[in-house]
Amino acid sequence: MNPHDLPVLGPAPPIEAAAWLNTDAPIALDGLRGRVVLLHAFQMLCPGCVLHGLPQAQRAAQLARDDLIVLGLHSVFEHHDAMTPAALAAFAHEFRLRFPIAIDAHRGGDPVPATMRAYALQGTPTTLLIDRTGRVRLHRFGALDDLELGLALGGLLAEPS
Numbered sequence: 001m002n003p004h005d006l007p008v009l010g011p012a013p014p015i016e017a018a019a020w021l022n023t024d025a026p027i028a029l030d031g032l033r034g035r036v037v038l039l040h041a042f043q044m045l046c047p048g049c050v051l052h053g054l055p056q057a058q059r060a061a062q063l064a065r066d067d068l069i070v071l072g073l074h075s076v077f078e079h080h081d082a083m084t085p086a087a088l089a090a091f092a093h094e095f096r097l098r099f100p101i102a103i104d105a106h107r108g109g110d111p112v113p114a115t116m117r118a119y120a121l122q123g124t125p126t127t128l129l130i131d132r133t134g135r136v137r138l139h140r141f142g143a144l145d146d147l148e149l150g151l152a153l154g155g156l157l158a159e160p161s
Contacts, residue, residue, distance in 0.1 A: 006129070006137040006138055006152060006155060006156065007137070008131075008135045008136075008137060009135070009136040009137065009138075009139055010135065010136055011134055011135055011136070012029050012037075012039075012128075012130045012134050012135065012136050013115070013118035013119060014028065014029055014030070014115075014118075015027070015028070015029060015039075015071070015073065015102045015104075015115050016104065016105040016107075016113075016114035016115045016118070017102035017103055017104065017105055017115070018085075018103045018104070018105040018106070019085055019102075019103045020100060020101065020102055020103070021072075021088065021089060021092050021097075021100070021101040021103070022092065022097070022098060022099060022100045022101055023100040027071065027100055027102070029130065029134060030134065032069055032130075032134075033132065033133065033134055034067075034132050034161050035066070035067050035068065035069050035132060036067060036068045036069075036129065036130065036131060036132060036153065036156045036157055037068075037069050037070075037071060037128075037129070037130040038057065038060055038068065038069070038070045038071070038127065038128075038129055038149075038153065039071050039072075039073055039127075039128040039129075039130060040053055040054070040056075040057040040070070040071070040072050040073065040125065040126075040127055040128075041072075041073040041075050041104075041115075041116065041119075041121055041124050041125065041126040041127075041128070042054055042057075042072060042073070042074060042075070042124045042125050043074065043075065043076055043077075043083060043124045044074065044083055044087065044088055044091040045083060046124045046125060048124070048125050048142065048143060049124050049125040050095075052125065052143045053124070053125030053127070053143065053144075054072075054095065054097065054125075056127075056144070056146060056149065057070055057072060057099065057127075058095075058096075058097060058098075058099070059146075060149070060153070061098065061099040067132075067157055068153065068157060070099045071099060071100050071101070071102065072097065072099055072100065072101035072102065073101070073102050073104055073115060073116075074088050074101055074102065074103050074104060075104040075113045075115065075116040075121065075124060076104065076113060077111060077112050077113065077116060077123070085103055088101070088103060102115070104116055119136075119139070121141070122141040123141060125141075125142065125143065126139070126140065126141045126142075127139075127140045127144045127149065128140075129152055129153065129156060131156050131159065132156070132159065132160075132161045133161075137152075137156060138152050
């Protein structure tokens with residue numbers, strides 16, 4: 001992937017969170033303009049998330065500077081009774097996840113959470129990259145190679161605001 005060839009996939013929908021972990025206040029994507037956002041959608045019972053996606057997001061968050069922010073999105077579309085906010089808080093503590101995590105909101109009995117539906121996510125793990133102007137530039141379901149992510153992030157960070 002040539003990072004300069006990342007297509008514009010459209011404007012990033014807002015995150016509809018029922019609650020947030022690891023932040024004192026809710027985070028709005030509009031408030032992050034001027035920064036590149038890595039949004040990692042996961043479920044704590046998803047093996048691909050636990051083994052690959054979350055460690056990758058955690059490494060990116062540890063390397064991030066002012067112009068890159070890493071956000072987690074816990075999008076529960078199965079096993080609803082097991083993946084409660086309290087269980088997620090314990091999971092985040094045990095796995096030492098320090099980046100902000102949105103708990104995707106459910107609307108009107110829909111088993112698919114609101115942000116997951118807005119982004120048309122196929123499942124978890126999913127990596128989304130949002131550029132400085134609030135446009136989705138990468139939407140990848142499944143494991144994303146570290147080098148591929150690094151190249152994409154480098155390309156987006158090199159783009160002017």
